[in-house]
Amino acid sequence: MPNSQPSPDSAPADLRTIGWPWAGETEDPAWAERMAAHPQARPARVIEQHRSGYVVARGPDDALRAESLPEWQRPPGYRKDRAAGSDRPAVGDWVLLEGNRIVALLPRHTGIKRGAAGEHYQQQVIAANVDSVFVVSGLDADFNPRRLERYLLLVGNGGAQPVVVLTKADRTDIAQDAIDLLVDITSQGVPVFAVNAKDADSVAVLLPWLQPGHTVVLVGSSGAGKSTLTNTLLGAERMKTNEVRANDSRGRHTTTFRALLPLPSGACLIDTPGMRELKPTGEEDLVEGGFADIEALAEQCKFRDCSHQREPGCAVRAAIESGELDEERFFNYLKLRSEVASAADRLATRLAQKADAKVQGKALNKRLDDKYGRH
Structure with a gap:
């Protein structure tokens, strides 16, 4: 394999610090095949997703803005204009770069998705290639067992381990009562913890899911304490935080985009904006x-x-x-x-509809070929 493509055993340490999964002898054949198809490309991870493009990283201190290839240069299998939203790169995805252009998306191992807002059916990827999902809820007016069940339904189909994190335990004396209310969740094998998101000692109970090479995504309502928890795990005030509204404990969308951040523990953390609408995709398993x-x-x-x-x-x-x-x-x-x-x-x-459109497209191409000849 060319030097521009790290093998499982020779992947640079910089890639491993942002979650590169291959540190031993096992390699995903689908990844190897995709990488072999682009011998001049280098792997990188999507760490930010914006409307105008992506920010990708090849290590903890090696980030750059990247864009998709223009239509006329796109190889087969990467046609952004025709691809569903869930087939495009998302935060946590591994991609192949040539210069600052994304030429291929490596197959996902796990993914957290929801149904996108709007009348037309579409899936939205919240995060890709994550090992665990911290479902964050505040122990204030934000606490809602039914909403937690909705989050867990969406998470359960993605292949990652869910963990419920109840924040603001320092502001209430009902933390244990709240945990007891979630007995049906804990009986399904989902860990539940009540923490003070501002206290490093309190959030240390989450460290078993934050080992080197692991990736965790935080999901929850605005104001639940995701950014506060992120700052505590980082050991620095990197993410902006705001007080919640007094009447309903809702936040103000302080986090406006998804971002992947390397943690001192060696894990990677993806912080996400608060989600007010949690629509199933239709692929969920109850x-x-x-x-x-x-x-x-x-x-x-x-x-x-x-x-x-x-x-x-x-x-x-x-x-x-x-x-x-x-x-x-x-x-x-x-x-x-x-x-x-x-x-x-x-x-x-x-x-x-897509299958029918494909059949009709082939029939149209055949008629054109029959009439004008193959070009």
Whole structure:
């Protein structure tokens, strides 16, 4: 392999400090194939994403602005004008650069996505190639178990380990009560911690997920304390922070773009703007997304098409009546299940339209070739 392309065993230390995954003998064949197709390109990681382009890094102190290739120079498989939003580089992605131009996107190992706002179906990648997701919520008016369940549904399908981080524990005496309320989340194997985001000793409980080479993304509402937590983990005031509104504890979108930052621990942290809308993509799995217990109960119902309302032999209603299952959580499950099903229908329609357009395009090209000859 050319010197411009580090192999798994010879990757520069600078790349490893920003999460380069290959430090041993195992290499992803898909990555090797893509890199071999661009022998003059060098790998870099997307650390910022803006409307005008990207900032990429080849090490902790080697960042530069990058742009996509103009249409006439784009190789097959990288046509930004035709690519879905989820197929374009996002923060955390590894790309190949020639000069300051992105010529290829390396396949993602994990990704956190949501349905983009608007009438037309589209997916938005929040972060790529992350090992863990810190779902951050303040222990004030921001605390909402139902919203946390929505976050965990979106995270559960992405391949990363979710961790719930309850901030502002120093401002309240109900931290343990809040953790107890999330017993259905912890029973699904999701760790939950209450911390003072300004105190390094308090946030040290998160260090097992911040080991060298690991990448973590912070998600949560504006004002939840993501930027404060980032500053504490960095050991420096790098991210701007603001006080939340007194009436609803909401923030003011202090963070306006996603950014990947190397931490002193050797891990990488991606801070994100607050998200007010969390739409499913249609690809979510309710079992992987925190509702495995309800799905298992539904399998025990007497009737396969049980609506869990008044049918005899309904295991779900029995669990609610016995106190085993929280009714509000069940209603949230029904709401999210409906949203996932609706998004899945829209996704199927979008894929069918793309497939039909491709067939029509081939037919048109054939007619033109038959009439005018192949050029």
